[in-house]
Amino acid sequence: MPQHDTNALPTAQKRGFFQTLEIDLRLLGMVGAFVILCIGFDFATGGRFLTPRNIFNLTIQTVSVAIMATGMVFVIVTRHIDLSVGALLATCSAIMAMTQTQFLPQVLGLGFDHALTPWITIVIGVIAGTAIGAFHGFLVGYLTIPAFIVTLGGLLVWRNVAWYMTSGKTIGPLDTTFQKFGGINGTLGASGSWIVGALATAAALFGLLNARRNKLKHGFAVKPLWAEYVLGGIAASAILGFVATLNAYDVPTRKLQRLFDARGEVMPEGFTQSYGIPISVLVLIAIAIGMTILARRTRLGRYIFATGGNPDAAELSGINTRLLTVKIFALMGALCAISAIVASARLTNHSNDIGTLDELRVIAAAVIGGTALAGGVGTIHGAILGALIMQSLQSGMAMVGVDAPLQNIVVGAVLVLAVLIDIIYRKRTGGA
Amino acid sequence: MTTPLVEMRDICISFGGVHAVDHVSVDLHPGEVVGLLGHNGAGKSTLIKILSGAYQADSGEILINGEKVEIHNPRDARSHQIETIYQTLALADNLDAASNLFLGRELVTPFGLVDDDAMEAETRKIMARLNPNFQKFSEPVSALSGGQRQSVAIARAVYFNARILIMDEPTAALGPHETQMVAELIQQLKADGIGIFLISHDIHDVMELCDRASVMKNGKLVGVVDVDDVTDDDLLGMIILGKKPEGVDC
Known part of the structure; x- marks a missing residue:
């Protein structure tokens, strides 16, 4: 932390936190x-x-x-x-x-x-x-x-x-x-979505690692390690959270029923299928x-x-x-x-x-x-x-x-x- | 007499009937600083923009090391190792120092992507030489002071091994300390055998930094003199009255 920030106010410290993360x-x-x-709309619409x-x-x-x-x-x-x-x-x-x-x-x-x-x-x-x-x-x-x-x-x-x-x-x-x-x-379904989510998370983490390596190679200042972990955590939870949300949306039962009927099959009891990530x-x-x-x-x-x-x-x-x-x-x-x-x-x-x-x-x-x-x-x-x-x-x-x-x-x-x-x-x- | 590094022969250009540059010839030798003097609108900047590729002459020819060359745009000029420091500095204010320094000539990774880290490292190296106080590498150049911006513009011209350097009013926006820095840089570049065209309307600058001075008035060349042969007043007379000093070979 620079010298002039020693007696900084709480708000200034908060800024410092985000600056350390290098988030705009x-x-x-x-x-x-x-x-x-x-959140406002969620309240107004009763969830x-x-x-x-x-x-x-x-x-x-x-x-x-x-x-x-x-x-x-x-x-x-x-x-x-x-x-x-x-x-x-x-x-x-x-x-x-x-x-x-x-x-x-x-x-x-x-x-x-x-x-x-x-x-x-x-x-x-x-x-x-x-x-x-x-x-x-x-x-x-x-x-x-x-x-x-x-x-x-x-x-x-x-x-x-x-x-x-x-x-x-x-x-x-x-x-x-x-x-x-x-x-x-056109959606990927649950497992396809998880695969994409996992790949995206891996790519995001690799990107962070690679950027850090490049900076170190040229001897530039890098973020403290904890900041990298926080960023990585935010990226991973955002990606996986998004996938989980889309996977939680199930195809309506009647639509599934029609699909099975069309194929001449009987839909098993309690069968569900989620949409997942749209193409x-x-x-x-x-x-x-x-x-x-x-x-x-x-x-x-x-x-x-x-x-x-x-x-x-x-x-x-x-x-x-x-x-x-x-x-x-x-x-x-x-x-x-x-x-x-x-x-x-x-x-x-x-x-x-x-x-x-x-x-x-x-x-x-x-x-x-x-x-x-x-x-x-x-x-x-x-x-x-x-x-x-x-x-x-x-x-x-x-x-x-x-x-x-x-x-x-x-x-x-x-x-x-x-x-x-x-x-x-x-x-x-x-x-x- | 050795072959001049640059020879501009009989250059003419007009804009809507106004003869901005009218049959002007100038030359420049390696390791020499030639001042271009004149009032605002005398045509000195226009003449030099023809050499840097921003304008194209209506007639006349440009020779580099005795060979006739065609300069149609700034890229052509750069390929002849002609670098220019513009009066306006020509910096993209929204980009950082490294992006400006390498603008149009970016360093790329093996995948063809712009290598920002490598460019910043190179920028740090050249800045350590030109302006050791320079620290703002990640901020857009709009956040820099006049002197810092100037050093980015100078670094851009010097970094790519220029043979011919054009400086348009390089000290106009600078404080005394930075002006001194530019003067030292010019001496250093001279010693490296680079030819410099220095556009200025500060006679003091020209007398101190230049070997020869070419004076223009109303688009015409008044004369070219050795600065050791003339006084400040002689130069002033040439600029204001378009009068050649007596007894001096122009």
Whole structure:
């Protein structure tokens, strides 16, 4: 402990505790707000909010927006904006719906539910999303049209491309395997979830160990050993606790009964089966890890943040900021396509209004998660937490019975309030 | 006469009809410091940005060690070992010192990931040489003082074995102690055989640090003089009136 802290107040000591753990206070505040929100709703709903079932639903409802929010972080960090993500999601969803229900089964003659259908569909969807995103990036980066205008135009264009392609009809039902990416129709079950949980815990602990080893190798100061144990303990209990919660949500007995009936078997007495981790959540986790590595450990990520902090400096350092813009928007497009997979699979069909107003939810999630519109600052985990807070707020209010217009009013006010708190926080701490 | 390290011949550039640099030629030898003097808007920064790749000349040519080179962007300049310390420092305020030092030239692990620990270790080494008091390695450079920021910008230019160093007003934002530090550094780099273009409008600086001075006015070169041959007043006359001092070979 430094010399000047000897007569520190209790609060200062507490700060010291979190500083020793090297946990971002800002993140801690957000987690705290989220926990308070959940407990508050749990009281207001008489214990219905924090049930395994509702947590499961909350998780799968958040995935689509959270996936896009991770990409929006990069867009906003480089001082751009993307208003077209909801519309782009609709276009990708429409392309994929048409591919799997019309093009592949009928034109190519693969028939319905062919083993290759979902994979070909996903590849086509992601290519389409990436290409459209790259085109936006080209307009912004090379032709220097402001991103606000490009994507505002894009919002109208892609929303209606989707409409035109499907003649406004609902397209479905989608491929059975494809539907597994939606949430409730594709989960790992109890043992699969425990295996994933164990692997994730092992990976987290290995990550901590590896980081410590690297620091020691270069002779840098490391956290005290107890702090590493505390962090490891928090990570392990969070992961395993999450798995346990999702495993505690059982498939309804009547649904199981139908499954057994369909197979012509008799369901044993007292048979239960839990849902476990939805595949869509695994997709989100994989994207979160990938995007975090991209942000922190790759040149591309470094250039994204440098450009956001000082575009001129980035340019003078030899970074091709135009091409960088194309890459960022292309990535955003790819993530919209992945979100489209999850969103349409969850609904089991493509509907004309899919992704409507998602652009606002995605931007709000990123901003609530601490991404500064001035550029240069933002984290992937923050954006995901932001998406989770937004979704909890919305569905919590719905459970309590708040009228729909009031729900939207509250969500809007919370967005503004969150940014105000962020501004005050940054001023206090003197951060960028 | 040896081949100059850098020769910029007959450089012209205009912005919307304004001749920012108008048929200017300058050169620089190894181990030499050439001052570029002039009023604000005289064209000295613009001229030097052509060498550092930020701008492209409309006409004229650049020779390095007698060979004609094309510099289209800052990457090209860096590949010719031309490093620049900009007046604005060109630091990304949200990143730490190591990230700024290696910006565009990150050290990577065998897996191609950015190796932050290795970069911090290298940064600590060079900072121990340039500015031993520097300690804030994990904070964003926005949290640093003017002098500390300057030393990050200098470290970035020096670390990558520059042959040609461009310093745009390196002491403008510095206190006396730090200015002295920059002066010592320039002597040290000179001794290593590095050629330095020093942009300044402080005549005192130029007289003390430079071997030759090129004076510009309204985009044109007034003249190039040996600082030992002229007085402060001669230089002032060149800057303000665009008048060549009498009896001196320009």
